[in-house]
Amino acid sequence: MSGVQKPVIRTIGDGDYDDVCRLNNADSCPLSKNDPRHPYNAAARIIEESHDPQSQGRGWFAVAGGEVAGIITTENFGGGIIVDPKFRGQGIAGHLIRAREEFLRAQGQTTTQVHILAGNTASIHAFTKAGYAFDKKSADVIAAHGGDRAQVPQNTVLVMERSLETPKPDSPRQSVHKSAPAAPKTP
Numbered sequence: 532m533s534g535v536q537k538p539v540i541r542t543i544g545d546g547d548y549d550d551v552c553r554l555n556n557a558d559s560c561p562l563s564k565n566d567p568r569h570p571y572n573a574a575a576r577i578i579e580e581s582h583d584p585q586s587q588g589r590g591w592f593a594v595a596g597g598e599v600a601g602i603i604t605t606e607n608f609g610g611g612i613i614v615d616p617k618f619r620g621q622g623i624a625g626h627l628i629r630a631r632e633e634f635l636r637a638q639g640q641t642t643t644q645v646h647i648l649a650g651n652t653a654s655i656h657a658f659t660k661a662g663y664a665f666d667k668k669s670a671d672v673i674a675a676h677g678g679d680r681a682q683v684p685q686n687t688v689l690v691m692e693r694s695l696e697t698p699k700p701d702s703p704r705q706s707v708h709k710s711a712p713a714a715p716k717t718p
């Protein structure tokens with residue numbers, strides 16, 4: 532989209548409680564701050580683990596125009612991605628998705644998966660743009676509904692996945708039909 536600046540992606544750290552809670556709609560959260568389910572506790576855990584190099588848990592913010600515009604976390608914090616409504620539709624999700632992938636790749640992970648409700652079109656579009664595809668089981672569910680995701684009950688959890696392996700620059704593109712004979716060369 533033209534006129535949209537690339538957001539800055541940074542790891543969540545000290546002092547980020549309020550923004551984590553705001554992005555999780557904490558204002559309407561009826562839980563006490565002492566309740567382990569309260570977003571403040573989730574934020575505290577994310578911040579604590581982000582300081583621990585051994586930890587597999589991380590969270591990232593996208594900052595656009597000096598404002599915290601979005602969040603993504605690793606799977607152990609729910610793996611959620613949320614972009615502030617006023618920043619949606621600018622491709623910010625893609626930058627957050629890449630930040631998490633880079634971390635997972637550095638951890639040695641070779642694939643990643645996300646769980647998305649069938650009715651969450653914005654999320655499915657964002658992950659599709661980022662190169663994710665439905666896993667076999669989810670693709671079968673969609674196929675069983677005439678190949679139309681809109682026909683799948685909206686609260687069905689679908690799985691999208693993506694390889695984290697980087698293709699080697701000099702190696703030829705992987706062929707789906709590995710055993711197929713090489714095509715004859717044409718002059």
Ligand SMILES: CC(C)(COP(=O)(O)OP(=O)(O)OC[C@H]1O[C@@H](n2cnc3c(N)ncnc32)[C@H](O)[C@@H]1OP(=O)(O)O)[C@@H](O)C(=O)NCCC(=O)NCCS
Pocket residue numbers: 611612613614615618619620621622623624625646647648651652653654655656657660
């Ligand atoms: C899903 C979400 C993170 C996508 O973030 P984003 O930065 O807006 O993503 P993109 O800019 O790549 O847009 C993704 C899709 O959102 C839709 N979209 C575009 N502009 C929009 C707007 N102003 N408001 C809402 N949705 C919009 C479009 O369908 C777009 O897909 P398209 O590019 O194929 O048209 C965001 O919509 C969100 O926070 N949703 C609520 C939380 C949520 O559902 N999280 C995912 C849980 S799995």
